[in-house]
Amino acid sequence: MQLQNIKLWIMAALVTVSPFIHAQSPDTSISLQETRHILSYLAADELKGRGNGRPELLTAARYIGSYFKEIGLSAYGNEASVYIPFQPFGGSNLALRDILMYNGRVVPASEYAFFNVIPGWYPVKELADFTVIQHEGAFTPGILETYKNTEKPLIIWTDQLTPDKKKLPKQFDIPKEGLRNNIILVYATAAPTSIKLTANAKVYSMLQYNVVGMLKGSTRPDEFIILSAHYDHEGVYKTRRKRDSIMNGANDNASGTTALLQLAKHFAQQQNNERTILFCAFSGEELGLLGSEDFSRQVDAEKVIALFNLEMLGVPQLGKQKVFITGQEYSSLPAILSAALKENGLTVIAEPDIEKRLFQRSDNFPFAQKGIPAHTIMASDDDDKCYHEPCDDIKRIDFDNLNHIIKALSKAIQPFTTANADPGRITRPVE
Ligand SMILES: [Zn+2]
Incomplete structure (x- = not known):
């Protein structure tokens, strides 16, 4: 057994010192x-x-x-x-609803979208946990493509309405490789000075x-x-x-x-x-x-x-x-x-x-x-x-x-x- 190990070690050493010999099989x-x-x-x-x-x-x-x-x-x-x-234990998706306070006001579900892609990120997050971005123009269905590789969680806000006068588009396209970090999109009239995002911790823990x-x-x-x-x-x-x-x-x-x-x-x-x-x-x-x-x-x-x-x-x-x-x-x-x-x-x-x-x-x-x-x-x-x-x-x-x-x-x-x-x-x- 030991002999075989030594042989393997020598082979490994050879490959390490002469990497070009096996350039065909990378x-x-x-x-x-x-x-x-x-x-x-x-x-x-x-x-x-x-x-x-x-x-x-x-x-x-x-x-x-x-x-x-x-x-x-x-x-x-x-x-x-x-x-x-x-x-795993069933339950309603409504129980998953997160509560977003933005400048002291609870934001209705029709005004924000939260893409939560990091397991265990909860239960409460505040302004300091995000990078804030003001988006120029209204949110479009394809907006996530621009921000998909973000290293930090983002809160992106805009005060512009969509062409059909809505605060959010009907749906958002998910980039095919997915999102790298959590993103909140909010329609708001001013930049955030305080936020608090609260989850139903019990549901998330399950x-x-x-x-x-x-x-x-x-x-x-x-x-x-x-x-x-x-x-x-x-x-x-x-x-x-x-x-x-x-x-x-x-x-x-x-x-x-x-x-x-x-x-x-x-x-x-x-x-x-x-x-x-x-x-x-x-x-x-x-x-x-x-x-x-x-x-x-x-x-x-x-x-x-x-x-x-x-x-x-x-x-x-x-x-x-x-x-x-x-x-x-x-x-x-x-x-x-x-x-x-x-x-x-x-x-x-x-x-x-x-x-x-x-x-x-x-x-x-x-x-x-x-x-x-x-x-x-x-x-x-x-x-x-x-x-x-x-x-x-x-x-x-x-x-x-x-x-x-x-x-x-x-x-x-x-x-x-x-x-x-x-x-x-x-x-x-x-x-
Ligand atoms: Zn087992």
Whole structure:
């Protein structure tokens, strides 16, 4: 084992000192170092187990969203950003109404529009939290295009009416890459001297966010490939008197999330996807697939060619370089993917125990129910001794193995993105 590590190190050193030898293959994505870096961040004690309803889950969301934006992914569909909120426990959207006080007066909803694209930014903001801009002329539907890359939250005001004498246009066009920061548009007769923006904090604290980045396809943009992983976990166990009560969820599922980010970066660098790829980091999984259930209703199932869900890839419970794909009896995707993974150095074994219903227990499931060949790739399951235990932390992650799996996945998924692989549809009832 040690000998092989030394060889790898020497090879790495050679590449570093002579970068021109390999100038033909500039794919620098999926490095062991970055795999270690991302996973260590997500599974650190500071993120307190990424529990649903905890502020640290929003910190994780912002980390994932920043990563997506940095590598050049855009927002999905008409979404204002890569952060797509949902209300896991139901509730009315009216309860979400924010209250804007502007120079001491409550502004009616017909006079302002608030685009809130930063999870956890609330509950109360004041003038100092914004950069103020006076807009020349009336607001137009396309105004957000001008301000989409703002680093700071903006409050933009105008005293001009639209051509049809309205304070705001009927609707605003969301820039296709989404907004970088929060923006308030206000019709007002004077510049702000004080403002106070208040949210219904209780509602916001219950909001969850899926983080979805899109890489548009070159020749078949209306056909979608989805890669997904849940980034939430179990938070902190308060009732147990254990020394380590943080459920870090390094394997479940910081490992899958890390793979998702690395694959996003890989495909963004390759720039050769003919189909559109959506990279979905779901939350609410541990509460019962809530994020994926919500997002599955926002895609046109007919247009989604395949979904690859990534779960628990960090602990080689079944042996090194071994994975399995859940629900192989439901579509031809597992067979096609297995063949491609084998060509790239992985052993694909049969799902260890169908009785566990792993196919039904992760984020692929809501999509499979809609007829999409949607399966989960795993390297370990709930037989792992640290499954949903505080000991699921980074000490147990085999980073070499994980990185190897991610690389193999990047090669095996590639043909699906270029329309050279087509898994058809789900072939039997999913229940
Ligand atoms: Zn779990």
